[in-house]
Amino acid sequence: MPYVVCAMWRAKEGEAEHVAAAIEKLAGPSRAEPGSLLYQAHRSLEDPNVFLLYEQYADSDAYQAHLDSEHFKRHAIDDGIPRLESRERSFYETWPPEGATGAGGVGP
DSSP states (O other), X not given: OOEEEEEEEEEOTTOHHHHHHXXXXXXXXXXXXXXXXXXXXXXXSSOTTEEEEEEEESSHHXXXXXXXXHHHIIIIIIIIGGGEEEEEEEXXXXXXXXXXXXXXXXXX
């Protein structure tokens, strides 16, 4: 079952374009990771300092491999994250489980 991460990044005043550039550099290599199923960055229409990263990985080990990658360290840890006012992460699994049917479930 895919492991899902939603990360909300809020740039410090005056840092939004630097954060955007760091995310752009991070996105390509992140999408190419073996365990990456989806890596999609979004930017708020109401507040250009706010970014949402929606990520899906094969499992939690694939997410850990992402965190341990050289490109994450270079573009997120060393560049993007220090320019943030705040950073929130939420973790999910896809729902309902594959093959589930019934109330609220999706089935054949």
